[in-house]
Amino acid sequence: MAALPGIYTATKKDGSTYYRASITYLKKHISLGSFATEELASRTYREARLILDHAEITLSEYSLFSCLSHDKFVCLINFRDNGIYFKTPIYLRRKYFEYHMSATEILKFDRDDLFFYASKKIQKKGGYLFVSDYGSQYSILSRYGIRPFSVYGRDYRMTNGDALDFRYSNIEIINQYAGVQRKESASGQVQYQTKIHVNGDFIVGTYADEISAAIAYNKAADTLAAHGISKAYARNYIVSMTNEQYHTAYTSISISKKLTAPAP
Numbered sequence: 001m002a003a004l005p006g007i008y009t010a011t012k013k014d015g016s017t018y019y020r021a022s023i024t025y026l027k028k029h030i031s032l033g034s035f036a037t038e039e040l041a042s043r044t045y046r047e048a049r050l051i052l053d054h055a056e057i058t059l060s061e062y063s064l065f066s067c068l069s070h071d072k073f074v075c076l077i078n079f080r081d082n083g084i085y086f087k088t089p090i091y092l093r094r095k096y097f098e099y100h101m102s103a104t105e106i107l108k109f110d111r112d113d114l115f116f117y118a119s120k121k122i123q124k125k126g127g128y129l130f131v132s133d134y135g136s137q138y139s140i141l142s143r144y145g146i147r148p149f150s151v152y153g154r155d156y157r158m159t160n161g162d163a164l165d166f167r168y169s170n171i172e173i174i175n176q177y178a179g180v181q182r183k184e185s186a187s188g189q190v191q192y193q194t195k196i197h198v199n200g201d202f203i204v205g206t207y208a209d210e211i212s213a214a215i216a217y218n219k220a221a222d223t224l225a226a227h228g229i230s231k232a233y234a235r236n237y238i239v240s241m242t243n244e245q246y247h248t249a250y251t252s253i254s255i256s257k258k259l260t261a262p263a264p
Contacts, residue, residue: 004038004041004042004045005045006021006022006023006032006042006045006048006049007019007020007021007038007041007042007045008020008021008022009038010034018034018035018036019034019035019036019037019038019040019041020033020034020035020041021033021034021035021041021042021044021045021048022045023045023048023049023052025052025076025079025080026079026083028079028085030048030075030076030079030085032044032045032048032068032072033069033072040067043066043067044067044068047065047066047067047068048068048072048076051065051068051073051076051077051080052076052079052080055080055081057077058077059073059074059077059091059100060103062103063103070089070100070102070103071088071089071100074089074090074091074100075087075088075089075090077091078090078091078092086118087118087119088117088118088119088120088121088122089101090114090117090118092114095110095111096108096109096110096111096167097109097111097113097114097117099117099122101122101124105164106164107122107129107164107165107166108162108164108165108166108167109166109167110166110167110168112168113143113166116143120132120133122140129141140166141156144166144168144171145171145173145176146171146173147176147177147178147234150175154174154175154181155173155174155175155181156171156172156173156174156175157172157174158170158171158172159171159172175210176210177210177211177213177214177217177236178214178217178233178234178235178236179194179195179196179204179213179214179217179220179236180192180193180194180210180213180214180217180236181193181194181195182210183206191206191207191208192206192207192208192209192210192212192213193205193206193207193213194206194207194213194214194216194217194220194255196217196220196221196224196233196259197231198224198229198231202220202256202258202259203256204216204217204219204220204255204256204259205254205255205256207253211238211240211241211249212249212253214236214238215236215238215246215249215250215253216253216254216255217236218235218236218250219250219253219255220255220256220259221233221235223255223259224259
């Protein structure tokens with residue numbers, strides 16, 4: 001053990017020495033990380049001690065700390081203020097919680113989602129927010145009924161204008177079915193346009209209601225498959241219909257005649 005408080009020496013497989021920092025608060029032992037030098041490990045420990053001992057330090061003051069990771073900074077402040085330690089960068093509010101991706105990117109969720117995000121690290125790649133589970137990646141949008149590849153503002157929106165606020169009451173799904181877009185004319189008339197991707201977006205048709213447009217997409221996908229176009233098109237599942245009702249609607253709905261004989 002090193003002479004400095006909270007610092008422990010350890011040895012790598014190649015025989016070199018590194019340093020581990022940890023701190024105890026409310027009888028909980030918290031790892032602060034591994035470091036190449038004793039000085040860096042000690043500075044990290046001192047920063048953690050300062051945060052835990054001074055309630056006036058807030059989440060907005062991360063820039064004042066040079067050693068602690070941002071995730072650990074949030075974890076420690078939440079533990080100090082709320083008495084619960086999470087391994088992910090969560091801060092509990094009265095009726096919801098925040099998930100701090102960075103000092104400036106803060107997601108909001110309902111308390112109902114706390115158990116899930118307390119055990120899942122949210123990652124971001126190319127604007128895509130996802131969690132990993134059993135080796136697979138899942139978009140966090142799917143948890144809220146938002147289809148893959150949905151576009152913010154077209155297929156869904158947040159009613160308060162905050163695209164990072166994922167509380168259930170704030171999410172409005174505009175287009176819940178694959179290939180369907182809601183269109184509103186200048187006079188206020190609403191119709192639903194169905195498109196399917198075949199070397200570019202192809203218009204299947206325009207329909208008076210969303211369910212007809214969704215079924216039209218399924219019919220277009222089936223038609224393309226019958227003509228040898230083997231793309232993995234998603235199918236829309238219509239919960240409100242029985243099999244008989246769906247079959248009747250499927251048979252009666254018209255789609256573009258160009259789809260019945262697509263170019264090779």
